Amino acid sequence: MAYAHIANAHANLGESRLALEYVRKAYELRENVSERERLYIEAHYYGFATGELEKSAQVWELYQQIYPKELPVTKT
Numbered sequence: 001m002a003y004a005h006i007a008n009a010h011a012n013l014g015e016s017r018l019a020l021e022y023v024r025k026a027y028e029l030r031e032n033v034s035e036r037e038r039l040y041i042e043a044h045y046y047g048f049a050t051g052e053l054e055k056s057a058q059v060w061e062l063y064q065q066i067y068p069k070e071l072p073v074t075k076t
Contacts, residue, residue: 001026001033001037001040001041003022003023003025003026003029004022004023004026004037004040004041004044006022007019007020007021007022007023007026007044007048008044010022011048019048020048020049023041023044023045023048023049024045024049026041026044026045027041027042027045027049030042035066036063036066036067036070039059039062039063039066040063042059043056043059043060043063044056046059
């Protein structure tokens with residue numbers, strides 16, 4: 001999750017290359033986190049790294065269904 005948050009920070013600073021590097025690393029390690037964290041990482045990965053916005057939206061929808069009271073701070 002640290003890599004996902006670092007990716008978000010770089011994206012917010014307009015540092016796309018670094019954000020991409022860190023979101024890819026988070027995606028590689030996603031099997032080592034909780035389900036909630038995995039969904040968060042996957043949604044960001046599809047939205048930012050691959051540009052699959054529909055897939056990203058589907059992951060956010062699943063996140064919201066599973067965790068209706070716990071929305072993430074940011075969405076891709």
